[in-house]
Amino acid sequence: MTEMATLILDGKRYELPLFTGTEGERAIDITNLRDQTGCVAYDPSYSNVGSCRSAITFIDGEHGVLRFRGIPIEQFERETPNFVEVAYLIIFGRLPTPAELQDFSRRMTEYAHIHEAMKYHFEAFPITAPPMAILSAMINSLSCFYPELFQLEDKEQFESAAARLLSKVRTIAAYAYRSSLGLPFIASHSNLRYCANFLHMMFSMPYELYRADPVIEDALNLVLLLHADHGQNCSTATVRLVGSSRANLFASCAAGVCALWGPLHGGANKAVIEMLQKIHDKEHSADEVLGMAKDRDTTFRLPGFGHRVYKHYDPRAAILKRACDRLLDKLGRQDPLLQIAQELEGKALNDPFFVDRGLYPNVDFYSGIILRAIGIPLNMFTVMFALGRLPGWIAQWRELHDDPSSTICRPRQIYVGQSRRDYLPLEERIDPSPDDGPDSSPQLSGIKRSE
Ligand code: SDX
Numbered sequence: 134m135t136e137m138a139t140l141i142l143d144g145k146r147y148e149l150p151l152f153t154g155t156e157g158e159r160a161i162d163i164t165n166l167r168d169q170t171g172c173v174a175y176d177p178s179y180s181n182v183g184s185c186r187s188a189i190t191f192i193d194g195e196h197g198v199l200r201f202r203g204i205p206i207e208q209f210e211r212e213t214p215n216f217v218e219v220a221y222l223i224i225f226g227r228l229p230t231p232a233e234l235q236d237f238s239r240r241m242t243e244y245a246h247i248h249e250a251m252k253y254h255f256e257a258f259p260i261t262a263p264p265m266a267i268l269s270a271m272i273n274s275l276s277c278f279y280p281e282l283f284q285l286e287d288k289e290q291f292e293s294a295a296a297r298l299l300s301k302v303r304t305i306a307a308y309a310y311r312s313s314l315g316l317p318f319i320a321s322h323s324n325l326r327y328c329a330n331f332l333h334m335m336f337s338m339p340y341e342l343y344r345a346d347p348v349i350e351d352a353l354n355l356v357l358l359l360h361a362d363h364g365q366n367c368s369t370a371t372v373r374l375v376g377s378s379r380a381n382l383f384a385s386c387a388a389g390v391c392a393l394w395g396p397l398h399g400g401a402n403k404a405v406i407e408m409l410q411k412i413h414d415k416e417h418s419a420d421e422v423l424g425m426a427k428d429r430d431t432t433f434r435l436p437g438f439g440h441r442v443y444k445h446y447d448p449r450a451a452i453l454k455r456a457c458d459r460l461l462d463k464l465g466r467q468d469p470l471l472q473i474a475q476e477l478e479g480k481a482l483n484d485p486f487f488v489d490r491g492l493y494p495n496v497d498f499y500s501g502i503i504l505r506a507i508g509i510p511l512n513m514f515t516v517m518f519a520l521g522r523l524p525g526w527i528a529q530w531r532e533l534h535d536d537p538s539s540t541i542c543r544p545r546q547i548y549v550g551q552s553r554r555d556y557l558p559l560e561e562r563i564d565p566s567p568d569d570g571p572d573s574s575p576q577l578s579g580i581k582r583s584e
Pocket of ligand 1: 362363365366367396397398399401426427429433434435436437438439440441442490492495496497
């Protein structure tokens with residue numbers, strides 16, 4: 134018997150079906166709300182709207198829980214799998230057998246090169262080009278060179294496309310860095326695992342191979358796998374929205390890169406380090422930064438703090454904070470920015486402004502400290518987030534395509550512009566009065582909510 138929610142509108146009762154997810158999350162199914170009531174639901178940032186049923190990642194924001202295909206992420210800190218293994222889990226729904234992992238890794242190695250003609254694109258970008266712009270452009274250009282990957286109906290084709298995308302995006306990221314420094318491209322090495330190969334392609338020189346310290350390689354594996362998926366975040370929702378028109382996987386992931394770029398989303402890991410550096414350089418004190426974040430008259434928000442879903446400590450931030458200490462200790466290094474970050478966190482978590490609003494460190498607050506210790510340049514930080522998130526985008530795109538009920542996403546709106554008016558011939562138009570503004574329709578903020 135389906136449980137129902139009752140909506141009373143204009144004295145009429147409407148019954149809306151309820152359904153419950155694996156972990157007890159309840160949803161009111163409003164699929165037929167407009168047909169039944171003539172009304173649409175309104176939630177411009179979708180924070181109260183479930184856009185899909187997904188079996189990939191479970192997040193409990195109130196209790197700081199995150200599981201990939203049911204496995205709590207804390208177990209990945211303890212078991213230290215490599216990123217490719219977690220990518221397989223996220224994409225195919227279960228941990229790979231040794232033979233499957235070996236085959237998937239082999240495909241990564243096989244597909245690591247990019248079409249020779251693609252390399253000329255890098256020469257056309259200005260040396261100051263933002264790596265996220267290059268990443269999005271080059272992922273899209275994969276569509277030009279590998280059209281055979283548009284047809285992903287069968288499992289074998291999809292598995293090949295997933296491995297190809299994961300491997301080639303790693304190469305594109307490394308080449309974006311190399312081209313920004315005018316350095317020669319370094320081909321992947323068949324004997325290196327995913328992260329060691331990336332660092333090799335980033336930092337090796339023609340005369341000297343870069344050999345990643347296993348401590349560094351493990352740290353990069355952990356950073357990437359912790360980013361592997363996170364439900365319907367802004368960039369993943371973008372990948373699904375683009376994929377819902379049946380756009381190909383490359384176009385959908387290229388769009389995801391663009392959404393991730395914003396400082397409210399994946400761009401925050403770079404903003405955190407820039408903020409910590411300013412405190413270190415005495416441009417601002419920690420107290421002044423917290424004061425600016427609390428000032429409602431500014432748009433400044435404390436980077437790396439707060440979250441749409443977590444109203445408690447982001448479990449990834451807790452793991453990354455521990456990993457910072459472990460990595461720097463093993464490398465025998467100090468990073469003054471880590472001390473500043475820990476001081477800032479301590480102050481914020483003793484400040485009612487942050488605690489009362491449920492503002493805690495998120496995944497971006499400590500990830501940059503690790504990327505710095507690895508030697509990743511600041512302008513590549515969000516690219517690293519994208520590399521980590523790629524398995525999630527691929528899995529979510531596939532889940533959308535495998536859902537027989539999925540159709541093109543097309544939200545509605547509430548129109549608040551001009552009511553009907555006629556075209557005015559040019560000669561009859563007069564200068565608008567000062568309070569007319571460019572378009573004298575009622576402003577969104579002035580929208581009158583019906584009583
Ligand atoms: C990621 O969605 C995901 O899953 C994303 C992600 C993923 O893995 O894909 O987890 C990755 O994007 C993490 C977030 C990275 N962004 C940042 O660190 C940027 C700084 N954070 C904020 O901009 C903000 O917290 C957001 C954008 C992340 C969330 O914004 P919301 O939904 O508006 O936050 P909220 O509703 O919890 O805010 C409640 C109050 C508001 O103030 P009041 O109206 O109550 O006065 O807290 C304020 C907000 O203005 N607030 C902050 C703040 N975050 C929220 N004030 C100061 N500093 C902040 N960081």
